Amino acid sequence: MIDVLLGLQWGDEGKGKIVDVLAPQYDIIARFQGGPNAGHTLIFNDRKFILHTIPSGIFRENTINIIGNGVVIDPVIFKSEIDKIKVLVNPKNNLKISSKAHLILPSHRLLDAAYEQQKGGNKIGSTLKGIGPTYTDKYARLGLRVGDILSENFKNKYDILKQKHFEIINNIRFDYSDYLIDNMSYSDYEKAWFDSLELLKEFDIIESEYYINNAFNAGKKILAEGAQGSLLDVDFGSYPYVTSSNTIASGVCSGLGVAPNKIGRIFGIFKAYCTRVGSGPFPTELFDEKGKSLQKKGNEFGSTTGRPRRCGWLDIPALKYSAMLSGITDLIITKIDVLNELKEIPVCTSYKIANNKTQILPFNIAKNKIGINFEVFNGWNSSLTDIAHINNLPKELLDYLKFIEKQTAIPITMVSYGPDRKQIITFNI
Ligand code: GDP
Numbered sequence: 001m002i003d004v005l006l007g008l009q010w011g012d013e014g015k016g017k018i019v020d021v022l023a024p025q026y027d028i029i030a031r032f033q034g035g036p037n038a039g040h041t042l043i044f045n046d047r048k049f050i051l052h053t054i055p056s057g058i059f060r061e062n063t064i065n066i067i068g069n070g071v072v073i074d075p076v077i078f079k080s081e082i083d084k085i086k087v088l089v090n091p092k093n094n095l096k097i098s099s100k101a102h103l104i105l106p107s108h109r110l111l112d113a114a115y116e117q118q119k120g121g122n123k124i125g126s127t128l129k130g131i132g133p134t135y136t137d138k139y140a141r142l143g144l145r146v147g148d149i150l151s152e153n154f155k156n157k158y159d160i161l162k163q164k165h166f167e168i169i170n171n172i173r174f175d176y177s178d179y180l181i182d183n184m185s186y187s188d189y190e191k192a193w194f195d196s197l198e199l200l201k202e203f204d205i206i207e208s209e210y211y212i213n214n215a216f217n218a219g220k221k222i223l224a225e226g227a228q229g230s231l232l233d234v235d236f237g238s239y240p241y242v243t244s245s246n247t248i249a250s251g252v253c254s255g256l257g258v259a260p261n262k263i264g265r266i267f268g269i270f271k272a273y274c275t276r277v278g279s280g281p282f283p284t285e286l287f288d289e290k291g292k293s294l295q296k297k298g299n300e301f302g303s304t305t306g307r308p309r310r311c312g313w314l315d316i317p318a319l320k321y322s323a324m325l326s327g328i329t330d331l332i333i334t335k336i337d338v339l340n341e342l343k344e345i346p347v348c349t350s351y352k353i354a355n356n357k358t359q360i361l362p363f364n365i366a367k368n369k370i371g372i373n374f375e376v377f378n379g380w381n382s383s384l385t386d387i388a389h390i391n392n393l394p395k396e397l398l399d400y401l402k403f404i405e406k407q408t409a410i411p412i413t414m415v416s417y418g419p420d421r422k423q424i425i426t427f428n429i
């Protein structure tokens with residue numbers, strides 16, 4: 001079967017950690033969408049790695065990792081990830097890349113910055129990794145793909161696309177002379193980009209849809225790893241404050257080339273509270289000390305950009321919405337340790353909006369303008385870092401978990417209580 005793991009909130013739910021935990025149970029881990037806007041953190045043996053493009057099974061040497069056709073790749077960021085990983089493992093042994101994955105060009109990075117600048121006060125808060133412009137070119141049928149780097153006239157194709165980009169950049173008068181792409185000038189970045197292509201070529205570039213379907217037919221276990229979160233989905237998220245790909249389960253079919261009837265369990269991962277980095281609606285956002293305290297205890301700073309993450313309480317209608325969109329079969333809750341010392345834990349059960357019986361998400365309502373009905377739970381007031389077994393979980397925590405299960409009608413099968421690989425309780429996987 002092809003199982004799926006994806007985020008149910010606005011990203012950073014702990015996908016990387018859980019994929020790393022689950023990876024030994026799978027033969028293949030495959031990323032199906034997004035690009036280096038993602039930052040997936042893995043912590044084990046006192047080491048920390050943040051992966052952006054590479055699937056989170058890379059440190060499990062018996063697991064093949066695939067960057068699927070639905071992903072967009074910046075060769076420079078890819079190279080910097082490889083350089084860090086190779087201290088521990090040789091990724092050439094277990095990483096394969098789809099020939100159909102699209103390339104993020106240096107000029108896509110400039111376009112991203114240019115469009116954000118143009119938006120002024122309505123900025124998306126993009127990670128500025130070139131995601132939007134690269135997917136735009138994919139759908140405009142202009143993009144360059146990984147497979148193209150092997151063709152003889154690649155440089156020519158590159159120059160044609162680059163020229164199109166500069167026409168736009170010049171047209172909207174974006175001054176890129178001082179603009180730094182990850183601390184490099186445009187020309188230095190472009191040079192690094194071409195250098196990094198050489199590394200990309202050393203990897204196995206494959207028709208990953210065949211590879212994955214053949215593996216499936218041979219009885220191999222495959223896990224599709226999502227990036228971003230369901231509420232950042234380009235169709236169903238808080239548009240336009242979203243990313244440019246389908247982050248929900250449907251993205252697996254188009255992002256890897258697998259049919260829906262091959263999909264098995266769909267793990268939906270969420271934090272015990274909510275966070276959001278970048279702009280856009282966030283119904284349960286906290287603007288007070290409580291929000292600050294969650295941010296501090298949860299170390300809520302973006303893995304990719306370092307930006308502080310906005311924090312708020314768990315939002316059940318949003319969770320149900322995300323679960324509905326992907327047909328979640330199992331819930332995984334993370335970061336419950338961040339709530340350890342709280343006396344009371346509020347959970348949003350509904351929004352105070354007239355004529356909104358179905359609790360449609362208030363994505364069109366301006367920030368801070370919406371009333372929330374909360375159910376308040378007693379805290380468990382104990383350090384879960386010492387607890388590693390379901391049999392000794394505090395009653396208050398069990399009550400909290402049961403409430404979420406009841407509201408969503410989906411079982412919680414894993415509880416994460418710290419960033420380390422070992423800090424996990426598995427119920428019935
Ligand atoms: P991802 O994008 O979904 O992979 O999540 P990120 O890695 O961007 O952000 C999750 C952050 O929370 C990382 O710093 C993780 O190391 C950390 N983390 C993951 N699970 C837990 C947990 O259960 N408790 C705590 N305190 N931190 C966690």
Ligand code: IMO
Nearest residue numbers: 011012037038039125126127227228243277278
């Ligand atoms: P992971 O996989 C959190 C947010 C950005 C911005 C919006 C659009 O680590 O969960 P983009 O760069 O795609 O144009 O940005 O989406 N965003 C994320 N937020 N986690 C992520 O990935 C994100 N990837 C993009 O902050 O608001």
Ligand code: MG
Nearest residue numbers: 012039040303
């Ligand atoms: Mg992240």
